[in-house]
Amino acid sequence: MxxxxxxxxxxxxxxxxxxxxxxxxxxxxxxxxxxxxxxxxxxxxxxxxxxxxxxxxxxxxxxxxxxxxxxxxxxxxxxLVRTFQSCRVFPEMTVFQNVLLGALFGAPETKTWHQAAAETKEILDFVGLSEFSDTRAGSLTLANQKRVELARALATKPRxxxxxxxxxxxxxxxxxxxxxLVTQIREKGIxxxxxxxxxxxxxxxxxxxxxxxxxxxxxxxxxxxxxxxxxxxxxxxxx
Amino acid sequence: MKIKANYKKYVIPVIAILVLVLLIALPYFAERSDSRYTIVLFKTILMFTILTLSWALFSGPTGYTSLATAAFYGVGLYTAGVLGRVLPLPVMVLCGGLASFLLAVIIGGITLRLRGIYFAIFTLSSVELIKHVLHWYEITIAGGRGRPVVRVPDTTVFYVLLGILVLLIITSYLLKRSKYGLALSSIGSCEEAAAHIGVNVVTLKVFTFALSSFFMGLAGAIMATGMVYIDCFIAFDLNYSFFPTLMAIFGGMGNIVGPIIGAVVFTYLREILITEFPYVYMFIFGTVMILTIIYLPNGLIGLAESIRRKLLGGKHADTTCRRVN
Amino acid sequence: MISFINILLNGLLLGGIYAITAVGLSLQYGVARILNIAHGEFIMFSAFITWMLHTTLGINPLLCLAVAGPLMFVLGYLIQKFLYKTLKDKTPSPAAFEGSSMLLAFGLLFVIQNIAVFIWGNNIEGYTFMAYSVYLGDIRLSANRLVILVLAVLICALFYLFLTRTRPGKAIRAASQDPEAAGLMGVEINRMLALCFALGALMAGFAGVLISLAYQLQTTMGMQYTIIAIIVVVLGGLGSIPGSLIGGFLLGIFGSIVSGIEPGLTMAAYYLLFMVLLLVKPSGIFGR
Incomplete structure (x- = not known):
């Protein structure tokens, strides 16, 4: 298929x-x-x-x-969503806001703020960024910024x-x-x-x-x- | 912690309502003390506050420096010159706003590819283009230079401006809190990334640009009724583009309060300088501008923030609250 | 036929002024990334100095090239050294610097214009210089405008030779193409930027002197020349001196054609041309 x-x-x-x-x-x-x-x-x-x-x-x-x-x-x-070679998180927003944006705007169906926030939490858990939820994305290490970008992409519910x-x-x-992480994402059917x-x-x-x-x-x-x-x-x- | 958070939440709304009540009462006192100047001064302050806050509505989060404010304000003024005799005041003011909204949709629609200073100089040129075409039209086709405007009492103008400002503050607040506010900031941060996670950057940019211009047009239409006569050099004066930009930077663009404070302080300063030092006011003004841009990149709000942090001597601001808990 | 040649010649005469108005701005933006909105104010200031020296002391305006030019050079040097450098050190990114440096230039515009109004007032001024005609066959040309054209082309050519043949000129060009590499090669970037901004002001100074030879002066005229300079730079491509020259002539001819059709719409046509160019080809018609 x-x-x-x-x-x-x-x-x-x-x-x-x-x-x-x-x-x-x-x-x-x-x-x-x-x-x-x-x-x-x-x-x-x-x-x-x-x-x-x-x-x-x-x-x-x-x-x-x-x-x-x-x-x-x-x-x-x-x-269908992509990430960027040179990491492009929104540096002055928090990690939570970065991912929330994906959930609010990228998903096929429109969500309430409440639903989007709940999903964002879930995804941050999944990629292991929960503890950085309220941290400014720009202040993270490169590895974690890449996770934010990945989480933001996942929040759009891609196939x-x-x-x-x-x-x-x-x-x-x-x-x-x-x-x-990539293997786990595939196991989710993506x-x-x-x-x-x-x-x-x-x-x-x-x-x-x-x-x-x-x-x-x-x-x-x-x-x-x-x-x-x-x-x-x-x-x-x-x- | 909780006590402080709760109490902080109410500070700004309470101050805002107090200020609003005082402003509503102002004409009453001004009439009693027989000082027409007070109302005229407050009209100017309200007008610049509207222009600055509506400028910041779009340019603040997105980082697109628009210098077309004079075009939208001028279209409002000119609407009053053309329709002032035909339509009742509220309808005419609304028409001013709508005309600016439409112009902004056109300008916004064709400048989508322009970024940075290219956007700035394009919007600047749009003011001049409209001014020169209109001037030519007035002279060669309409056969005059400008148009007389139906005068409305200063107090009425004052109240209409106040109403527009309140509407604008509410709009700014709701927009900032909504998901679209977040999306606008993401455009300012990295437009390409924003588009790739599903933000419809084109529609959002053009709509917000037009929304901010709507308020500029409203302000122009009502301000015109305070003048006797307008022509395109009065209406499309580039200073209406420069000042709001500067006032927003001067106040700080992080929140709604910054541009308001910037506009109020700056306009008041400007009025004083014009009356007290009419020959050197632009000099002082330019100097303040240069110093602001170099030394206060985050505006008065940013300055207040850093002073507060210094006064607390590096201690975290929450220490006192922890004791309360 | 005569009228066609007339329009063309008028365009060339106008184009000389436009070209020399633009080279300084082009250099400043091309190398230092400063869109100097106050460029026209330097031109205005220099024009008024010339006017003052000529009308009060009777000094030949052409000699003023040696006075007003260097004066603007020093002014430009100081502004870059004390204002723009401080701003650059405080600004986090080059993109942010482009925006804030433009706003700083607005501040300069107000300051310089106010000083000029304070000294010289707000009236239209001017003087007559070589106000007679020369004939090229059947075609009548005013002598002072011809002098402007010749001097403008000459100054642009010398400036071009300076940038391409001398050491400091080459250093400036290196700094504009690759600041980091130029820094490694021992080019002192900050001195280069100051020199470059000063040279831009110098060219504005020369332009002001030339403009005063034949045109009316007003202390509020700066913005008009700034806009023309920006249009020419966009036409000819950033940082290119020959581009500015060609762009200046093209705009001059365009202007004289529009004036021939409908004089009231000349400025409007300039803006329209400029906006269309920005949309269609912001890198300039000769840009890659």
């Missing part, structure tokens, strides 16, 4: 194709890893799927509905979650905790696509990996298949 279907997706920046004719399917319930050297077009792909940019060509279907051309806020309310380098900059313990450079995380928790290079998919398969693929090794070592 497909949750996301992308065909012929293309985006140019000043004559240069950052994403060139990408076809992509995401199955319900899987964790899909997206890897590739810097500048391969991974984040641009996320930007296109989440509605930050409109594509120059190609179509995106989410759960059977065409979402290419829709605004980010509308895509979010359909149940598909796009994680952009969630583990970058974290120490090994924190990476372990983050991996644990499909995940993640861009990641931390290979340990990708190899351990992804069901399937797609390798992007110069805006095109050059390999696809299980972690074991991809790690022994010749083209992939060439691309990585050739850098």
């Amino acid at each position: 497909q949750i996301l279907h992308v065909e012929g997706l293309t985006k140019y920046f000043g004559g240069l194709a950052a994403v060139a004719g990408v076809d992509l399917q995401v199955e319900k319930g899987e964790i899909l890893g997206l890897i590739g050297p810097n500048g391969a077009g991974k984040t641009t792909l996320f930007n296109l799927i989440s509605g930050t940019y409109a594509p120059n060509a190609g179509k995106i279907f989410f759960d059977g509905t065409k979402i290419s051309g829709m605004k980010p806020n509308a895509i979010c309310r359909k149940g 598909l979650l796009l994680l952009d380098e969630m583990m970058a900059g974290l120490n090994p313990t924190e990476v372990g905790e983050a991996m644990e 499909t995940i696509v993640m861009i990641e450079h931390v290979m340990k995380a990708i190899m351990n928790i992804c069901n399937r990996i797609i390798v992007l290079h110069r805006g095109q998919i050059i390999a696809e398969g299980t972690p074991a298949e991809v790690s022994t693929d010749k083209t992939v090794i060439e691309v990585y070592l050739g850098e």
Whole structure:
């Protein structure tokens, strides 16, 4: 059962194709890893799927509905949400307010303040941030800020979650905790696509990996298949 | 802890109601002491307070520095010049507000892509564009320079302004407390992230911008009736864009009280300077402005806060309450 | 045909003024990230100094280039050193600095304008200088405007050479392109910023002197020139001197065409052009 279907997706920046004719399917319930050297077009792909940019060509279907051309806020309310590579919490708001915003505005159905607050509490418990509920988000450590962003995304009740380098900059313990969290999120029935450079995380928790290079998919398969693929090794070592 | 929290909760509403009662009684006393100037002064103070608070309604949380205040205020003034003879006062004032609301929807709608100083200079230019086009229209097509306005007694103007201000304070308060208030702050914090967690940034920005302009238009329409004659250079004076911005910064934009205090203190200061030092008032004014921006980035409210913290000598403000408990 | 050439020539004459009005602002915003709304006040101040020196002491206005220009340079240097630097040190982010520095410039605008009104009053002033015509074939041109054009282009060219060929000029350009790297290479950023702001004021000073040669002066005219400068900068691209020159000429020709059709709408047309440009291509028509 497909949750996301992308065909012929293309985006140019000043004559240069950052994403060139990408076809992509995401199955319900899987964790899909997206890897590739810097500048391969991974984040641009996320930007296109989440509605930050409109594509120059190609179509995106989410759960059977065409979402290419829709605004980010509308895509979010359909149940597709993303996090950012450089962490973007609202620094001067409390952790609670950050997550509450997601619950109030991002979910498909409109909620009362009361319901949203109750859900926010639940989610903060789930990601382990309860003790920081009233702390200014900007004063947290990077690892915790990333959790806030994740919690905020979860509060929108997504069915598909796009994680952009969630583990970058974290120490090994924190990476372990983050991996644990991602697995738990999948167990809740949320499909995940993640861009990641931390290979340990990708190899351990992804069901399937797609390798992007110069805006095109050059390999696809299980972690074991991809790690022994010749083209992939060439691309990585050739850098 | 609880005692203090409860007592604090009532301080501001009680002060607000006291001030309101005093203001309602003001014309009565002013008439008895036969000082027309008092009412005129308070009219100006109320007008700038409305402009400043409505400016802060949009620009405060979102961080978009709008310099189009003069356009919305001017449209209100001009509505009074055009419709003042035809319509009864309340309807005419409402029309002023609605005209500004519509203009703000247009300006807001086309400036969505502009950020930072580009938004500021675009809104500034919109004032000048309207002024010059209208001036040209008045001279070449309408065949005059400006328009006479039907005068309304100062006391009536005063009460209408007071009513608008009360309405504006209530609106600001409700908006700030609602989920949309939180969403507006998230736009100021990071617009892209706000959009990606479901906030409809376009509609929210344009609507709030228009709402704030509605109040500016109301103020303009009623203020016009205090003048004998208006033309586009009086109506679209850029100072109406600069002063509210400055007053809000001067007072501090974190809450509703800041812009109000900023506007009241600043306008009073300005009136005194104009009457006492008419030749150097802009000099003093500019100096205060420069010093405010450099040394009081959080305004008077921020200053009061830091003084309070210093007086308490690093001790936490709650120590006394803990003893009570 | 003659009228077409006339419009074109008038546009060029006007364009010279516009260009020199803009180069200083362009430099200040391009390098120091200060949108100096008070730029026109420097122009006005310098124009009035020229007017005063000429009408009271009989000094040739062209000599005033050497007086008013350096004076504005010093003023600009001091303002950057004492006001903007303090503000920059206190502001948390570059984006916040852009906003607050613009508001600070509004304060400067009030102060400078008030000083000028205090000294010179609020009347329209002016003097006559080289008020005769020269003929280019059939076309009549006023001599003083021709002098303005020649001097404006000359000053812009010298300024361009200064920025591209000399050490301090290159340092400024380096600082504008990559402040961090320039700092590592031993460029003293704070001195560069002060120098750059001062140079912007110097150009405003020159512009003021040139404007006083042929145009009416009023102590409240600053804002008008600031707006024109901003329009030209947006037209020509930020921080580019040749861009300002071309932008100035384009605006001059545009202005003289509109004046030919409906003089009352010239300023309105400028604003409209500016707003459309901001919406369509904020990086300038020559920007990338």
